[in-house]
Amino acid sequence: MELTRRELIAAFLGAAVASACKREAPRAPIPGAVVDRAVEVGHKLRGGPLPSAQTVEPVDVLVVGGGIAGLSAAWRLMGAGVKDVRVVELEADVGGTSRSGRNAVTAFPWGAHYLPAPTEDRGPVVRLLREMGAVSGVDAQGLPTFEETLLIQEPDERHFYRGHWYEGLYLRVGATAEDLAELERFDARMNAFAAARDAKGRKAFAVPTSRSSDDAEWTALDSLSMARWLEREGFHSTRLKWLVDYACRDDYGATSEHVSAWAGIWYFAARQDGQGERSEGFLSWPEGNGRLVQQLSSSLPPRAVERDVLVHTVTPSAKGCRVDALDARTGQPRSFQARQVVLACPRFIAAHVVAPWRTERPAWLSAFTYAPWVVANLTLSSPPVSRGFPLAWDNVFQESRSLGYVVATHQRLRQDENGPTVLTWYLPMAGGDVKAEREKSLSASYADWEALVMADLRPAHPGISAQAQRLEVQRWGHAMVRPTPGFIWGPERQAAQESLGPSLHFAHTDLGGLALFEEANWFGVKAAERVLAGLGVASESWL
Numbered sequence: 001m002e003l004t005r006r007e008l009i010a011a012f013l014g015a016a017v018a019s020a021c022k023r024e025a026p027r028a029p030i031p032g033a034v035v036d037r038a039v040e041v042g043h044k045l046r047g048g049p050l051p052s053a054q055t056v057e058p059v060d061v062l063v064v065g066g067g068i069a070g071l072s073a074a075w076r077l078m079g080a081g082v083k084d085v086r087v088v089e090l091e092a093d094v095g096g097t098s099r100s101g102r103n104a105v106t107a108f109p110w111g112a113h114y115l116p117a118p119t120e121d122r123g124p125v126v127r128l129l130r131e132m133g134a135v136s137g138v139d140a141q142g143l144p145t146f147e148e149t150l151l152i153q154e155p156d157e158r159h160f161y162r163g164h165w166y167e168g169l170y171l172r173v174g175a176t177a178e179d180l181a182e183l184e185r186f187d188a189r190m191n192a193f194a195a196a197r198d199a200k201g202r203k204a205f206a207v208p209t210s211r212s213s214d215d216a217e218w219t220a221l222d223s224l225s226m227a228r229w230l231e232r233e234g235f236h237s238t239r240l241k242w243l244v245d246y247a248c249r250d251d252y253g254a255t256s257e258h259v260s261a262w263a264g265i266w267y268f269a270a271r272q273d274g275q276g277e278r279s280e281g282f283l284s285w286p287e288g289n290g291r292l293v294q295q296l297s298s299s300l301p302p303r304a305v306e307r308d309v310l311v312h313t314v315t316p317s318a319k320g321c322r323v324d325a326l327d328a329r330t331g332q333p334r335s336f337q338a339r340q341v342v343l344a345c346p347r348f349i350a351a352h353v354v355a356p357w358r359t360e361r362p363a364w365l366s367a368f369t370y371a372p373w374v375v376a377n378l379t380l381s382s383p384p385v386s387r388g389f390p391l392a393w394d395n396v397f398q399e400s401r402s403l404g405y406v407v408a409t410h411q412r413l414r415q416d417e418n419g420p421t422v423l424t425w426y427l428p429m430a431g432g433d434v435k436a437e438r439e440k441s442l443s444a445s446y447a448d449w450e451a452l453v454m455a456d457l458r459p460a461h462p463g464i465s466a467q468a469q470r471l472e473v474q475r476w477g478h479a480m481v482r483p484t485p486g487f488i489w490g491p492e493r494q495a496a497q498e499s500l501g502p503s504l505h506f507a508h509t510d511l512g513g514l515a516l517f518e519e520a521n522w523f524g525v526k527a528a529e530r531v532l533a534g535l536g537v538a539s540e541s542w543l
Contacts, residue, residue: 005021005451005455006018006021008444008448008451008452009021009451009452009455011440012401012427012440012444012452013400013401013402013427013452013455013456014399014400014401016399016400017397017399017400017401017455017456017459018455020399020459021455021458021459027465029447029450030378030450030454030465030468030469030470030471031469031470031471032446032450032470032471032472032473033446033472033473034445034446034449034472034473034474034475035472035473035474036473036474036475036476037091050312050313050324050326050333051326051333052313052324052333052335053324053332053333053334053335055335056322056335056336056337057334057335057336057337058336058337058338059084059085059086059336059337059338059339060082060083060084060085060338060339060340060535061077061082061084061085061086061338061339061340061341061342061531061535062086062088062321062323062336062338062340062341062342063085063086063087063088063341063342063344064088064311064314064323064341064342064343064344064345064353065087065088065089065090065096065342065343065344065345065507065508066087066088066089066091066094066095066096066305066307066344067094067095067096067097067098067344067345067508067509067520068095068096068098068289068292068293068296068509068517068520068521068524069344069507069508069509069520069521069523069524069527070087070089070094070342070344070507070524071087071094071095071293071296071297071300071524072124072296072507072520072521072523072524072525072528073342073344073507073524073525073527073528073531074087074296074299074300074304074528075128075296075299075300075524075525075528076124076524076525076528076529076542077528077531077532078299078300079299079539079542080528080532080537080539081537082531082532082535082537085300085304086304086305086306086336087300087304087305087306088306088309088311088325089305089306089307089308089309090308090309090310090311090328091307091308092307092308093307094293094297094305094307095289095290095293096111097110097111097112097373097476097479097480097515098111098112098288098289098290098292098293098517099111099290099293100287100288100289100290100291100293101287101290101377101472102287103379103422103470105379105408105409105419105420105421105422106286106408106409106421106422107285107286107287107290107408108286108287108288108377108408108422108424109287109288109289109290109375109406109408109424110288110290110375110377110474111288111289111373111375111474111476111479112288112289112517113284113288113289113406113424114152114282114283114284114288114289115282115283115284115289115292115517116207116271116281116282116283117144117146117151117281117282117283118144118207119143119207119271119272119273120143120144121138121142121143121144123522123542123543124521124522124525124542124543125517125518125521126144127542128292128295128296128521129144129146129283131295131299132291132292132295133147134146134147134150134283135147136148146281146283149411150283150284150285151281151282151283152281152282152283152284152393152410152411153393153410153411155167155389155390155391155392155393156282156392156393156394157169157392157393157394157395157396158388158389158390158391158392158394158395158396159171159396159398160395160396160397160398160404160459160460161173161398161399162398163387163459164387164388164389165386165387165388165389165390165395165460166388166389167389169243169246169394169396170183170239170243171239171242171398175239178237179237179238179239179240182235182236182237182240183237183239183240183243185235186235186240189233190265190268190269190272191269191272193205193265193268193269194268194269194270194272194273195273196213196218197213198213198215198217198218199215200213203270204217204218204269205218205262205265205266205269205270206270207270207271207518208512208516208518208519208521208522209266209488209512209513209514209519210512210522212266212270214489218262219262219488219489221260221261221262221265222260222261222262222263222485222486222487222488222489222490223260223485223486224260224261224485225256225257225258225259225260225261225485226244226248226256226257226259226260226261226263226264226265227241227245227255227256227257228261229261229264229265230244230256241256242398244256244264246396246403247264247267247268248263248264248267249401249403249428249430250403250428251267251514251515251516252267252371252480252482252483252514252515253371253372253373253428253429253430253479253480253482253515254371254428254430254432254482254484255430255432257432258430258432258482258484258485259482259483259484259485260483260484260485260486260487260488261485262483262488262489263483263488263513263514266514284393284410284411285411286408286409286411286412287408288406288424289517292517308327308328308329309325309326309327309328309334310325310326310327310328311323311324311325311353312324312325312326312352312353313353313355314341314343314353314354314355314504315355316341316354316355316356316500316501316503316504317501317503318501319337319339320337320338320339320340320341320503321337321338321340321341321503321504322335322336322337322338323335323336323337323338323341338503339503339534339535340503340505340531340534340535341503341504341505342505342506342507342524342527342528342531343504343505343506343507344506344507344508344524344527345508346368346370346478346481346508346510347362347364347365347368347496347508347510348365348368348370348478350506351365354500354504356500362495362496363492363495364491364492364493364495364496365492365496366492367487367490367492367493368481368487368492368493368496368510369434369481369482369484370434370477370478370479370480370481370482370510371428371429371430371434371437371478371479371480371481371482372429372434372437372438372441372475372476372477372478372479373426373427373428373429373441373475373476373479373480374426374427374429374441374449374473374474374475374476375424375425375426375427375473375474375476376424376425376427376449376453376471376472376473376474377408377422377423377424377425377471377472377474378405378422378423378425378453378457378468378470378471379420379421379422379468379469379470379471380420380421380422380423380464380467380468380469381420381467381469382418382419382420382421382467383407383417383418383421384423384457384460384461384464384467385461385462385463385464386460386461391407392407392410393406393407393410393411394406395407395460397456397460400456401427401428401430402425402426402427402456403426403427403428404425404426405423405424405425405426405457406423406424406426407421407422407423407424408421408422408423408424409421409422420469423457425453425456425457427452428479429441434482438477438478441475441477442475442477446473449471449473450471453471453473454468479515480509480515481509481510481513481514481515483513483514487513488513488514493511493513496510496511497511497523499530502534503534505527505530505531505534506523506527507520507523507524507526507527507528508520508523509523511523522543525542525543526543529541529542529543
């Protein structure tokens with residue numbers, strides 16, 4: 001049964017957005033398209049046996065997957081002087097959910113759009129930022145400082161509620177004394193978590209998660225949901241619950257009911273010093289984390305990265321790994337013999353690709369669940385009209401299931417305040433049944449997505465339909481791993497990190513349990529350093 005327009009909006013964005021939609025005069029549809037193609041190519045892995053090539057191409061190190069983890073592994077290997085490194089990627093573009101696009105107006109993100117400024121002057125992320133000239137120096141405490149042009153300019157955040165925009169993420173207008181008291185108490189609890197250290201001096205909640213304390217005092221929080229923790233601790237304010245729920249949807253693609261309390265607290269505590277300071281700020285570029293993809297890619301020789309390669313079988317042996325693949329454009333088979341392999345893809349894909357796992361399914365596999373997302377880039381002839389607090393970098397809707405949008409041209413608005421811009425709109429499909437959410441996102445047509453995006457934006461921006469020039473939509477069926485209760489500190493995630501024999505190593509953000517740049521980068525570098533050990537290359541760890 002076909003849904004009415006109002007039913008469609010309610011199903012995706014919630015009843016509040018649907019009820020806010022007013023009947024509008026007929027308008028021409030906004031030109032655009034659904035631009036992703038991973039589903040049609042990637043689902044070939046579900047079919048029968050695929051052919052192997054007659055000729056086998058030898059390579060020292062083959063990295064399968066050109067997302068952040070795979071590129072980070074290759075970057076680390078090149079940094080150690082390993083020359084014969086090949087990266088193969090299924091898509092036409094590398095970067096995974098950090099990749100970006102560009103049109104005549106600006107570059108824009110197709111996924112991750114910022115990087116929290118690191119709070120320590122160590123680790124591979126700071127090394128990468130130094131290589132790209134983003135680190136301006138070190139302060140009196142020995143902590144890195146960053147180029148001002150890369151830190152988000154004010155205004156950075158605003159919040160739309162009942163016809164007006166307000167400053168910040170927490171809705172203070174109309175807040176009761178009880179609401180504000182709960183917020184103050186919650187902030188104090190998060191500061192205490194941020195300051196907590198174990199007997200070894202490790203932070204209770206650290207970036208990346210691998211640096212966090214494994215003491216039971218903290219890991220026990222992983223056993224219950226963030227929603228249950230709020231209830232247990234006596235937090236009842238609707239506004240605070242909204243803020244926490246927004247945080248979970250923003251970083252984890254799930255509501256607080258489906259996120260572990262450890263992960264929920266990590267969001268608020270890991271990147272601050274215990275005094276309420278949440279690092280120096282956020283680093284961002286018009287293309288979002290696509291700029292980090294460019295930096296990682298620039299460390300590799302041009303011919304080291306091959307796109308449109310569908311790897312379907314990895315067979316480890318005593319002499320390395322045989323890797324069988326298809327050219328996704330021509331359908332022709334290809335095969336590689338690698339001394340070492342980094343398989344930098346999600347666990348659910350690895351289970352189809354690693355030959356021994358086809359006959360003996362890994363016991364840990366069912367613990368991994370992935371949230372689908374939809375990202376849309378809307379090009380406008382001029383910035384949208386607003387009531388209340390002015391246009392910010394991050395623009396959030398109180399009553400929508402979407403996360404609102406970021407402005408790709410924000411960092412240069414002062415130079416061109418009235419010129420064309422691109423809004424990047426985000427919708428995490430945050431329901432509990434991820435399969436149903438995925439099917440829902442993939443079943444919607446371009447016309448459906450156009451109706452949904454504009455229904456979300458129009459109440460906050462009168463006249464935006466007349467400004468709209470083009471809309472492009474990207475569906476991410478398995479965008480991010482979900483840190484469900486029991487997952488972060490459960491045995492399954494730990495088991496999934498282990499190499500298979502001496503030559504097959506794994507890297508992906510899902511191994512960290514949080515779909516964040518720092519996790520992908522960490523596990524990419526970690527896998528690369530296992531490769532170095534396998535090759536007999538001595539190199540000081542970057543971790």
